[in-house]
Amino acid sequence: MGSVTGPQRQFPSGADYAEALQHTQLCFQHPELKGARPELTKLGLPRAISGAFASVFSLTSASSGQRYAVKCFTRHVPDQERRYEAISSRLAQLDPVELSQPWNLGFEYLADAISVGRDRYPVLKMDWVEAVTLSSWLDDNHAHRFAVERLADRFEALTRDLATHEIAHGDLQHGNLLVASDDTLRLVDYDGMYVPALAGMGGTERGHRNYQSPMRGNDDFGAQLDRFSAWVIFLSLKAIASDPALWNRLHEPSGEFLLLTEDDFKNAGGSTRLRTLLAHPDRTVSGLAEQVRALAFQPLDILPPLAAAVPGQRVAATTVSGASGGGAATAPGSGGLPDWMAGHVSPQATPPPTAFSGTVPDSFRTRTPLDIATAVLWPLMLGVAVLMIVTGLSAPPIASGAPLLAAVALTALARSRRVERAQARAAMAELTTELGRLDDPVKAGEKLRKDRAKFDAAEATRTVDYPRAQDKLTARYHAELKEAEKRKVRKQRDMDKKIDALAEELRRTLAKTLADKQAAYVRDQLSRRLIAQSPPHGIGPKLAARLAAEGIRTAADFTGYRPVQNTQYNSIGAVLVLSSGRVIDVHGIGEAKAIALDVWRRDLVASARARQPTALGAQEQRAIEQGVASRRTQLMSQRKAVEAETDALREKARRQLEDNQKRLTRENTVAGEQAQQQRQEFGRRTVALQQNSALHRTLSASVEAARLRQRGLSFPCYLRFLYVGR
Known part of the structure; x- marks a missing residue:
């Protein structure tokens, strides 16, 4: 069976390996693994310890009784064979005598070691350790x-x-x-x-x-x-x-x-x-x-x-001779x-502090002519002072001290001209200048501590605010969904009411249409009965002509009469009510003739109603039903449109949520990167502060040492040098 090749080789699953390991005498060719006994689960299947890209099985060799951990790969690992062969080779070169303990296990990469299906796959064979x-x-x-x-x-x-x-x-x-x-x-x-x-x-x-x-x-x-x-x-x-x-x-x-x-x-x-x-x-x-x-x-x-x-x-910490003794430990966060x-930071991170290269003389060297003259002057000035005291007892005491003051002044002048003094001043100036350029480690450390505390507080706030902002976005999203759902339910409820009302609307429309049809039939029948052709009792041609002149020609032109009181003759008269609702007073039409007209009309109405249609035609009913059905279809479409509108609102809310989440994540990522840079900066400042502290201690010690050496250039030391030569 050949092995599968290719950069993205497909590997079996852990279950596939477990199935193959039920028959180790068939799936292995390696002498130590062929016929090996796998550790089994309660179900009698090979027990697997699964990882990210492999499953590990415990196998006991049938030939040697040695127990091994066999790693079977479940996904592709780039350059797998090269890596494992390099690791195996390097570990094999280790001398156990040189190791602190036997921490490395037997490790062997076996290519094409196990058969699963029709293909062979590599495994790692490792010693099992209890x-x-x-x-x-x-x-x-x-x-x-x-x-x-x-x-x-x-x-x-x-x-x-x-x-x-x-x-x-x-x-x-x-x-x-x-x-x-x-x-x-x-x-x-x-x-x-x-x-x-x-x-x-x-x-x-x-x-x-x-x-x-x-x-x-x-x-x-x-x-x-x-x-x-x-x-x-x-x-x-x-x-x-x-x-x-x-x-x-x-x-x-x-x-x-x-x-x-x-x-x-x-x-x-x-x-x-x-x-x-x-x-x-x-x-x-x-x-x-x-x-x-x-x-x-x-x-x-x-x-x-x-x-x-x-x-x-x-590793021994970098120290400066005579400069670091007795110093207090630097507290965490104080700058160093x-x-x-001390000594735990790698050389790349903390190079040793620069030491002061100048020298401060601690004594005077070779005497100059001015020094010799000054040495000679002192006995002379002392003798003059004594002579003045002996010969001039009444002179003021200060006058006798003038020669000594002159000797002191000349000695001070000669001392100031010494090259050792100039060297000491120059060295001290250089040291104090260098020291002045450095920040105070205590203040710098305190500033670093405050900056770090402020940063940590801001990061703690950001860490808390980020999930809160995410929760707020999610809550707003769900609120928008809830509002959209409420709007949908409200609109659909209104639509459902209208749809449910269509049956009653159809019934009313059919009834109204039939009633309108019947009323039209009655009006048509009444409009066909002319008063002049079939006058009611008591209505002659003259009254019919008068009625026609007032617009009442047929039974459809009036609806009845109203009795009125005739005050002039103290009698009851009548006015006729037109179809438009207007009333007219026709000469010659009294109450009796108005009653006759009304009875005539009522009889005609009753006769017409007896013959009126009692149902709508099929076409008429179909037209009405189609109209209601069209209305139903329209309402159903509107109802579906509400659902589509709600879906659009949901999608809009989802996009807004995703956009806001991406924005929030992007902002948090940028803030995290800035925080990471700031932490790196704190690390650099910590290292720099350590270097600065060491250099500050070095220079401070050098200044103190220079001051101690300058004592050898004092005025008494110079006087001694004038006569002793050192």
């Missing part, structure tokens, strides 16, 4: 301070082994550090390991985020990869050794960390865990915590190795690094 993870070991042993302290030292020794051989594991964390029965460490999972033969290649992983520097990127790959995680693990072990209660206080059961998490590195100002360690009374613990906080946002290539933290391995960390 050990527990570091976090499990701490669960059981955190109260044993000596054991934890010893394990911390062994961990440091392991990192020193790696650094000595230019190896980086790439993912130092509690799950990849196993503690054997003799309390020595074993290192597992070499997938992301760096060895010199892989220089120039990129990394395949970023490691467990709770142990990695926030500055580590996907492409970081080199011998310095483990430095930050080493400091984090070492801090945790030393803290637990000093104070076992910290394990239960800061660690969470089954937590994927020891004492600190990724959030503690990124948000040091708001981290309760980190603040607890920074404030710990044990100066080693607080100092290590300060170191981790300082290193979190420094480039990986300048991070100091962990070996600098162990007393037996520390704590005194226990």
Whole structure:
């Protein structure tokens, strides 16, 4: 069976491997693995420990009885074969005698080792070790301070082994550090390991985020990869050794960390865990915590190795002779690094301070003619003063002291002309000038502390405000959805009412149309009955003509009469009511004739109503029903339009939410990048302040030493030099 090739090779799943491993005598050809017995689950299937891109199975060799961990890959790893062969070759070259403990396991990359289906795939064969993870070991042993302290030292020794051989594991964390029965460490999972033969290649992983520097990127790959995680693990072990209660206080059961998490590195100002360690009374613990906080946002290539933290391995701090004795330790955050960390910063980060190159003479050298003249002058002036006192007893005392004052003045002049004095003044001026150019370390440290505290407070606020802003956007989005839904329900309810009312509207329309049709029929029948052709009783041709002259020709032209009181004749008259509602008084039409007209009309109405249609025609009814159906269709379309309108509002709200979230994320990312740059700047300022403090101490000591040496150039020393020559 041939192997599958190609840059993006497809690999089986963990379940596929488990199925194949049920028949190890068929899927393996390697003599140690062929017929090996896999560890089984309760269901009788090979037990798998699944990871990001592989599944690991425990197999016991049928030939040797040796137990192995066999890693089967589930996804493509770039340059997989080259990487594992380089790692395997480098580890095989290690001399066990040179290692602090047997931390490296047997490691062999086997190409085309296992058959799954019709293809063969590579595996990693590693020695199985009976050990527990570091976090499990701490669960059981955190109260044993000596054991934890010893394990911390062994961990440091392991990192020193790696650094000595230019190896980086790439993912130092509690799950990849196993503690054997003799309390020595074993290192597992070499997938992301760096060895010199892989220089120039990129990394395949970023490691467990709770142990990695926030500055580590996907492409970081080199011998310095483990430095930050080493400091984090070492801090945790030393803290637990000093104070076992910290394990239960800061660690969470089954937590994927020891004492600190990724959030503690990124948000040091708001981290309760980190603040607890920074404030710990044990100066080693607080100092290590300060170191981790300082290193979190420094480039990986300048991070100091962990070996600098162990007393037996520390590099001596840079000191200046006679300048640093008795100095108080620098407190964390005061501008420099704590005194226990002296020498922990790599040479690239803290170059030694520049020492003063000038010299200050501490005595006078060769005498000049002026010095000789001054030496001769003193006895002469002294003799003159004595003579004046002896010969001039009445002279003022000050006059006898004039020669001595003149000798003092000349001596001071001669002393000021000495080259040693000029050299001392020049040297002192240079020192004081250099010292004056430096910032006061105490003030600078206090400013750095305040700036960092202000920054941490702002970052803590930003860290809290960001999720709040996200929640606010989400709440507004849901409120808009709720309002859109309420608007939809309200409109659809109105539409449903109108749709439900269509049946009643149809009934009313049909009834009204029929009534209108019947009324029209009656009007038509009445309009056909002329009064002149079939006059009612008592209405002759003359009255019919008078009625016609007033607009009443047919039974349809009037609707009845109204009786009126005729006051002139004290009788009851009548007026006729036209169809328009207007009333007219027709001469000759009294109450009796009006009643006759009204009875005639009523009889005609009753006769017409008896013959009126009692139902609408099919076409008429269909037209009405089609109109109502059209109205129903219109309302249903409007109802669907409401749903579409609501969907549009939902989509608009969703787009606004996404746009606002992107904007908020972008702003937070920019703020995070600025914060990261600011943390780097704080790191640089811390290092610069340390250098400045060391240089300030050096120059201060040099100034003090110069002052001490200047005492050899004092006036009494000059007088002694005049006569003794030194």
